[in-house]
């Protein structure tokens with residue numbers, strides 16, 4: 014039996030749900046309220062000492078780190094393969110997921126918290142917000158979170174993070190010029206890894222950045238057209254949250270566009 018501790022809108026949770034759906038794997042869902050601080054609950058922290066989602070539990074065995082969870086799922090459930098057959102192809106897919114984990118994910122955190130939930134967090138009682146920020150175990154992440162929630166798109170971290178995500182779109186466009194999907198002929202662990210980050214840019218009303226890159230826009234439309242996209246991603250996102258992210262994104266779009274070298 015598979016159990017997933019996750020959050021409806023979190024990028025890392027989407028990444029794992031996409032792979033579960035692609036492999037036709039059902040799971041028992043345990044949703045964690047990230048804005049309410051559920052990731053810091055002592056019982057949850059016993060499963061995931063990093064205070065983050067997702068966490069997969071299979072018959073009592075615990076798996077953390079979204080990209081490694083996806084690799085585990087590929088090893089444990091190979092019937093619907095999401096890695097290429099050849100060693101070089103597998104290396105190319107893992108190059109994507111490594112880069113996503115190391116660079117793209119932290120940059121997405123900066124861009125997201127500077128815009129999407131920022132106002133809602135600022136409306137929380139200060140002691141609640143501070144307690145949740147102080148509970149983030151990594152001091153560097155804690156400092157960045159405090160800065161971007163306080164200063165929004167004017168935070169010193171914002172422009173660099175945005176540049177990293179523009180680089181993601183450019184690398185994606187270059188890769189898609191060579192093939193329809195990132196890991197060969199079908200939707201792969203690399204596509205499942207990248208999709209949530211592109212979706213987040215779209216959710217924050219940065220859609221012109223995608224539209225300016227036709228290969229990316231085409232890949233995004235094809236990925237959204239997969240039946241697994243609806244069950245793994247679209248069906249989970251609460252409409253009020255989507256509306257809040259979009260409205261907050263639209264409000265700062267002019268400021269964001271001014272920081273972008275190539276906004277279309």
Ligand SMILES: N[C@@H](CCC(=O)N[C@@H](CS)C(=O)NCC(=O)O)C(=O)O
Pocket residue numbers: 023024025026047052064065066067077078079080114118149
């Ligand atoms: N490297 C981790 C990152 C997980 C992560 O950052 N998850 C975010 C949601 S996408 C989270 O739980 N954030 C909680 C918080 O920021 O307090 C993974 O890939 O699983």
